[in-house]
Amino acid sequence: MAKAKTAYVCTDCGAEHTKWQGQCVECNAWNTLSEFVVQSAQKSVAAARQGGYAGAANTVPRVTALTDVLITAESRTLTGIGELDRVLGGGLVEGSVVLIGGDPGIGKSTLLLQMLGKLGEKLSSVYVTGEESLAQVASRAQRLDLPLQPLHALAETGVERILDQVAATRPRVLVIDSIQTIWTELLTAAPGSVSQVRESAARLTRFAKESGTSVFLVGHVTKEGGIAGPRVLEHMVDAVLYFEGDSGSRFRVLRAFKNRFGAVNELGVFAMSEKGLREVPNPSAIFLSAHSGPTSGSAVMVTREGTRPLLVEVQALVDQSSLGNPRRVALGLEQNRLAMLLAVLHRHGGVAAYDQDVFVNVVGGIRVQETAADLPVLLAVLSSLRDRPLPEKTIAFGEVGLSGEIRPVPNGEERLKEASHHGFQRAIVPKANAPKKGRVGEMEVIGVERLSQAIDACR
Numbered sequence: 075m076a077k078a079k080t081a082y083v084c085t086d087c088g089a090e091h092t093k094w095q096g097q098c099v100e101c102n103a104w105n106t107l108s109e110f111v112v113q114s115a116q117k118s119v120a121a122a123r124q125g126g127y128a129g130a131a132n133t134v135p136r137v138t139a140l141t142d143v144l145i146t147a148e149s150r151t152l153t154g155i156g157e158l159d160r161v162l163g164g165g166l167v168e169g170s171v172v173l174i175g176g177d178p179g180i181g182k183s184t185l186l187l188q189m190l191g192k193l194g195e196k197l198s199s200v201y202v203t204g205e206e207s208l209a210q211v212a213s214r215a216q217r218l219d220l221p222l223q224p225l226h227a228l229a230e231t232g233v234e235r236i237l238d239q240v241a242a243t244r245p246r247v248l249v250i251d252s253i254q255t256i257w258t259e260l261l262t263a264a265p266g267s268v269s270q271v272r273e274s275a276a277r278l279t280r281f282a283k284e285s286g287t288s289v290f291l292v293g294h295v296t297k298e299g300g301i302a303g304p305r306v307l308e309h310m311v312d313a314v315l316y317f318e319g320d321s322g323s324r325f326r327v328l329r330a331f332k333n334r335f336g337a338v339n340e341l342g343v344f345a346m347s348e349k350g351l352r353e354v355p356n357p358s359a360i361f362l363s364a365h366s367g368p369t370s371g372s373a374v375m376v377t378r379e380g381t382r383p384l385l386v387e388v389q390a391l392v393d394q395s396s397l398g399n400p401r402r403v404a405l406g407l408e409q410n411r412l413a414m415l416l417a418v419l420h421r422h423g424g425v426a427a428y429d430q431d432v433f434v435n436v437v438g439g440i441r442v443q444e445t446a447a448d449l450p451v452l453l454a455v456l457s458s459l460r461d462r463p464l465p466e467k468t469i470a471f472g473e474v475g476l477s478g479e480i481r482p483v484p485n486g487e488e489r490l491k492e493a494s495h496h497g498f499q500r501a502i503v504p505k506a507n508a509p510k511k512g513r514v515g516e517m518e519v520i521g522v523e524r525l526s527q528a529i530d531a532c533r
């Protein structure tokens with residue numbers, strides 16, 4: 075048997091190095107290399123054969139013209155949870171591996187158990203729990219009013235024994251809750267370590283591809299927002315979904331971060347209840363906070379994450395800083411974008427915030443990634459700085475360029491319709507997104523080309 079080798083893997087990006095060094099050459103992160111033992115190729119192949127799915131190892135791959143490849147549409151099954159199907163890109167794909175990440179307590183286990191309950195008789199399934207006992211899983215299923223009969227669970231953390239069990243029962247769907255508890259006998263490292271998580275996930279992925287079983291891996295998220303331990307899992311799997319939400323709010327958002335079988339940035343919205351997660355098929359206004367009157371530092375935008383418009387409130391607090399280096403904190407938005415917007419505000423809006431701490435937050439724990447948030451963020455910052463509320467019932471969206479121009483965003487008409495539908499009376503939007511007649515329904519639409527015009531429109 076070949077000697078086991080040692081490799082050093084970056085826990086941030088998953089790059090492999092042959093020797094230890096302080097900085098990862100791939101992602102330039104410091105102190106992220108972690109040592110582990112690599113399996114010799116022989117041993118891995120032997121292990122794969124042992125697992126009973128040696129098919130791939132026996133066929134000789136050939137270079138093939140794509141015209142000769144038989145294209146079979148991937149076989150999909152609707153899970154019965156519409157919001158989950160939407161994020162998966164139209165249902166569950168046979169043999170796919172989906173990683174679901176999220177903070178502890180956000181509802182990952184609940185969502186997956188509900189999914190298995192819904193799949194019920196349609197697809198056989200096994201729920202592997204490494205964190206809870208079988209009794210806890212059963213009582214949770216009962217509390218969620220799920221049909222207990224089609225549900226099967228396994229309390230096990232050794233990947234070899236899990237694969238033995240599922241090889242015998244041949245489920246169509248396998249849930250691993252969570253991947254951080256799973257370990258393989260091939261490695262001596264402790265469960266939860268980078269190498270264990272990586273190797274276990276690789277073996278489960280191989281099993282999914284060879285058996286056609288769809289595998290869901292639950293992953294815990296670190297404070298920085300990455301899936302704990304190896305980000306390398308993200309490269310291995312077909313789809314990465316994040317389950318997010320404010321701990322104070324009952325709404326939860328499922329977002330596709332990567333999806334080989336569908337669009338990313340699609341959102342699924344759920345509300346927590348005693349009976350588990352309920353779908354929110356029409357979520358457009360749930361991310362507005364309920365103010366009794368106009369408040370300064372608040373702006374409403376229409377974002378279009380995925381295929382639906384959503385009304386979202388952006389809040390800003392601008393306060394005199396006592397630090398030499400004032401704070402710039404963005405929750406739900408990109409931090410660097412905020413710094414850039416503040417620079418544009420100074421240069422082209424004539425408003426300086428360099429001696430101010432600036433905090434920006436998107437209400438409801440949702441994350442807005444599109445540039446249409448630029449204009450509402452700046453208007454909220456300005457409103458807080460001047461302690462003057464924006465005109466009532468106003469929405470805004472638009473990308474702000476470095477030279478102070480307001481650029482159009484996709485699907486302007488649809489966004490405006492949604493705002494008008496919810497009773498907004500004024501919209502400040504890029505000129506190219508505004509209709510010629512200046513109105514949508516009852517709502518007045520002000521088209522602006524420069525930041526200064528947008529600021530004037532808020533007076």
Ligand code: TYD
Pocket residue numbers: 176177178179180181182183184185345346347348349350351352
């Ligand atoms: P859980 O699904 O265990 O979260 P995770 O697997 O992400 O750590 O949910 C955490 C707790 O919240 C659990 O005690 C059940 C409760 N809960 C509800 O009561 N209703 C719900 O709709 C959800 C999602 C969770």
Ligand code: MG
Pocket residue numbers: 182183184205251
């Ligand atoms: Mg859990």
